[in-house]
Amino acid sequence: MSIDLEKILRPIENTIPPFPPKYMKLAGGEEMIIRQVSREEIPDILPHVEPLLHIERDYYDIVAARLYSELLAYYRYRVQDEYVLVAQINGELVAVVNGRLLSKEVGMSYHTLALRRGLRVGAHAFAAKMEYHFDIIGQKEVLIVAESPIGFRRWMIEYSLEKRFHIPHELGGVPSWALTKEMFDKDRYALVVGRRPVPQDLLAKAQAAILPPTDPPRAPADLLAATRSMYDSTGTALMAQRWKQEGMD
């Protein structure tokens, strides 16, 4: 009798209610859609996350590396009850957020990756993730950690969180913080936005293709480089050499 090993390795198939897509206007006037993606769309996202593994700035490298593995695990059926939401502007991928259900009542927030910086792109995507846990799935609290100072400002300061330090978070085993439904309700009117239903043309455009980010995060610039180059030819040469080595020329 043959054994279907793959069936054993895969997580249990639970039914999780889907995230209804929403859209919002950013400060720059562009309309951004946040929607849930299926497993089949993950290969379209991975190529846009991979380059960020090499960006040593604001912890993009570690966030991208971990998110890449989480996306892959979701695609290959190696993580229990994970979901992935994306934010798109005119089809362009501008943020990816993900998490999973630890239990019926408790969620585990994984990552928020903004592929376009500024204008609260990441903050809106994170808020949608919390909305999913509390309003759609009906959970009571979500466990959270921050891996970067930007994340710290967004989750730890903008939202009121409680300590759950006795629970190691799945991201590195560090002490967890928790956003409860009660605290989310307190903050939602200031932080959670979005309109439903999404106009059909907007949704169709987002679903048609996940386009690459047009202005992805880059390695930190040497902000005095332009100034330096005006009087220090040696410094300019060294920088040019470094950029070449890093494939940035």
Added chain:
Amino acid sequence: MREVYVVGIGITSFAWLPYPLSEIAAYPAMVALKDAGLSKVDHVYVANMGSAWLNHQTGLASAVVDSLSLTPVGAEVIENGPASGASAIKQGFLAVASGLHDVVLVTSAERLREVNNLEATDFVASLTHPLAEYIYGVTLPSLAAMFARLYMQKYGVTERHLAMVAVKNHDNALLNSFAHLHEKITLDGILDSPEAMTNNPYVAEPLRFFDCCPVSDGGACIILASADVAKKLKKPLIRLAGVGQATDTHCIHERAEPTDLLAVRGAAAQAFKMAGVAPGDVDVAELHDAFTILEIVESEEVGFFKKGEGHHALERGETRLGGKLPINTSGGLKAKGHPLGATGVAQVHEIILQLRGEAEKRQVEDAKIGFTCNFGGFGNNVVCFVFKREN
């Protein structure tokens, strides 16, 4: 008094600059020396507001003059709150005009982002009255908010007008590679859409997030010289033709009419009188828009528009690039950034670029007369300049 010319300029990017403070002051100085074609100066002034508090560094001028290999010339720091930059330029002007020196280098630097935003806000608040304002929790955003509220009630300025200043200056900053913020914003996105309150929340009502300048690091430099020196250098002759400075009460509540910025009015009037020009002669201006309301009010107090009519000029597009009098073509403090002690020098940097015709995509056509207003405290120590292109 001798005539004084600006013969060299330099600037850094305004952003988070993880470099020693003395380097942030030295780099633009090197650029300015190269721009002027000079290797020596007679004296160095360094404008800075917070090195001791923010960066645990004192005696900054000694560090900078040594970094520049300009020893043994004299050097000193000029601190006058957010007007430190213009005050340092004024000292440089006096040194050359009096005949004490022929060439003076005025550089500047601030490294505010060494501390977090709360500490930076607290540091700036230390310029308020310690017993009558600071101890009650006053910050510059809260002062500006109370000022804006009064101004709205009295003159009909609305939040839309404030947002229009922000949109205009963000647009200008997109054309300035040295600016801190390169983010396009729209009235729809920050004011009208259902998401606007989250995109652009109140910081201190009625001022919202996009009404406030960012916390920036940065440095800028200009070199001042006598006519004899300037005429030997192959640069457009830009003369510092008018200098004005005025003060007002330290506490705002002691002012007879809190919506009047008398120090701005006085400093501008002095500068125009000395230069022999009128506000209507100005082609391009940099005003101190640490908060959007200040650009509107200063545009009235310096005499560009009648009191209470600055927001109407804004509505008509007169202060945009391509308008009758473009204001803050650099992006202003609002979007170029506001590294306190360096701001006044950076304002002059922009005006010199404009008068030389070197401002590229944000160039004001045929600009001949430029104006700057550097606003210290909350309008209690203000320095204004008028610049003229002479060839």
